[in-house]
Amino acid sequence: MKLQNVFGNTYFVKGGTNTGVYLFENNEALLIDPGLNGLRPKNMIKMFENEKIIPKYIINTHEHEDHVAACGQIKHSYPKVEIIASENAKIFIERPELFSDFILGGKHNKFLTAKLFHRNVEKIYVDTIVDEGTLNKNNTNFEIINLKGHTLASIGILTKDGVLFAGDLLVGEEVLNKYDFLFLQDVEEYLKSLDKIQSLDFNYLVLAHGRKVLDKDSTMLLINKHRQAIYKYLNQIKENLKVPMNIDTLLKKIIKENELTYNYKEYYFFRTSLVTCISYLADLDEIDYTLEDSDLLYYTKIK
Incomplete structure (x- = not known):
């Protein structure tokens, strides 16, 4: 396991969920979406120890387990780390059973719990709530962007290196080709978020689920494919409901x-x-x- 440089002080660690890493000059770090708990964060912690990197902040783009579950594991190794999320994400991160209730439309059951939750996830508490605007950490500015749609709690993080982490707003083309019926909580907000990304000033996009970093032109093409996927299913629904x-x-x-x-x-x-x-x-x-x-x-x- 190693840090992959995107540009400047912005890196990421490859995985089922790619984890963003911004390195400050003093070798402290801000992490974005640490991923699932288990072996990967254990190896990531070893890498931090070998590189003498100290995680100081964790920002979660949204509340889903494959993005946040490792927060507790990292907090256990670095007790002073500050866990950051949007207000709505905090609710679900601290009470993950509410997501299961939401998906089922009632009390969650063992069938969903077995598929949705991994065992031995440490209890996670969010220390700081953020909303759209500038977030200053270690005298460095990060732009927080509301990117609702996949969930109503979703945010993006733009580093001063022009690198954007957009959570699950976009998935890699290889994933989209396989699973184009996207998980969405709000179609209107999702389409607005796609428009917002298109007008944003950034140079690179790190996908949470994808094999490569995208430049802005490649991101624009991927946005169009996501929009096409949405309208494909909207049109199918209207056709079937004749x-x-x-x-x-x-x-x-x-x-x-x-x-x-x-x-x-x-x-x-x-x-x-x-x-x-x-x-x-x-x-x-x-x-x-x-x-x-x-x-x-x-x-x-x-x-």
Whole structure:
């Protein structure tokens, strides 16, 4: 395991979730999304010890376990590290069972817990809440950008080296080609966040889930592919709902039409994204619902 330099003092550590590292002049560090707990953070801590790097801050782009679970492990080794997140992310980071409740739409169960949570995750507490604007740490400015959509708590971090960490707003093209039905909590906010990134002044993007660092031109192309994926599913939903149907029947058709693979967790992730898309189309007054024979059916409005 080693630090990969992006530009200037901005680095990252490769992994299932790439971890951002900004090195200050005194060899203290700000980490972005430390990832899952277990062997990887253990090896990352060894690397820090070998390089005489002291993690001083951790910023979480959002609350999902594959981004935040290692916070407790790093905090155990570096008790003075300051854990930072948005206000909404703090709620879910400190009470992860709420995410399971949200996904199911009620009390979480053992089936989802087995898929969603890894064992031996230390309790995590967020020390500092941030919102959009300038964050100064160690006399260095970082820009915090609200990037809602994937979750309502999502933020991005832009270093003074012009390197952007955008959490799960974007995934690598190889991931997108495989899983283009993106997990979203708010389609409208997600599309706004894509627009925001396009107008942002940055030079490089480090994907949380991707194999390479992107320059700005490559990022613009990837943004367009994400936008196309969103509209692909919105159009499919409207087409399918020319015949009224309930959520689970519609989800079955979406899964079959796109040959999506899934387990228990991913089924509910897809269902959440589908409900989110339906809410977006309802807000646009493009679909409506009816109650028939003890069922709730959605349908596309004829204009």
